[in-house]
Amino acid sequence: MLLLSILCVTCASSSVAVDETFNIRELTVTDVQRPEFLELFNELTTTEKPSNEKIKEAFEKKQSSNLHHQLGVFTMDGSVIGTLTVFLDPKYAKNGRPAAFIEDVIVNKNYQGKGLAKRLLREAEEFSIKHNSYKMILSCSKSLAKNENSPYVKLGFEKDCITMRKNLNTEEDSEMEILS
Numbered sequence: 001m002l003l004l005s006i007l008c009v010t011c012a013s014s015s016v017a018v019d020e021t022f023n024i025r026e027l028t029v030t031d032v033q034r035p036e037f038l039e040l041f042n043e044l045t046t047t048e049k050p051s052n053e054k055i056k057e058a059f060e061k062k063q064s065s066n067l068h069h070q071l072g073v074f075t076m077d078g079s080v081i082g083t084l085t086v087f088l089d090p091k092y093a094k095n096g097r098p099a100a101f102i103e104d105v106i107v108n109k110n111y112q113g114k115g116l117a118k119r120l121l122r123e124a125e126e127f128s129i130k131h132n133s134y135k136m137i138l139s140c141s142k143s144l145a146k147n148e149n150s151p152y153v154k155l156g157f158e159k160d161c162i163t164m165r166k167n168l169n170t171e172e173d174s175e176m177e178i179l180s
């Protein structure tokens with residue numbers, strides 16, 4: 001069984017006070033159709049941007065499978081300023097205990113440095129522990145893996161292994177850095 005948790009951070013205005021409160025809640029189809037949600041993915045990649053319709057289709061597909069769980073973090077007017085995805089994959093070798101895979105960690109560039117990525121990662125860890133995961137695996141760029149100030153390193157993630165990848169059918173994935 002595959003569970004998916006998407007966490008989103010949202011805020012009321014373009015300038016955020018450090019002590020501003022952010023709430024965590026389930027992500028909805030309305031949330032993923034907001035323009036700022038789409039903009040987050042435009043910040044993540046320089047390749048072809050996902051369309052609003054494709055994001056909605058993917059969200060609805062995940063929701064209809066009953067194998068996905070999606071959460072969000074929101075405040076005030078609900079403007080989306082960050083996301084994080086957790087995939088739980090039960091492992092045969094661990095008697096069904098899942099490994100948690102962290103993907104799509106994005107915080108709007110105007111809100112970076114305010115601890116939002118750390119908050120998303122902590123929430124992902126709590127979610128993973130609640131679902132009896134035995135480990136969390138995070139995909140990120142080489143630069144973030146080596147940077148002592150990255151939220152990943154600060155929260156205890158360590159470079160553990162080499163990730164190998166083979167791109168299929170698209171040029172857009174060729175820009176991804178592989179950890180070595």
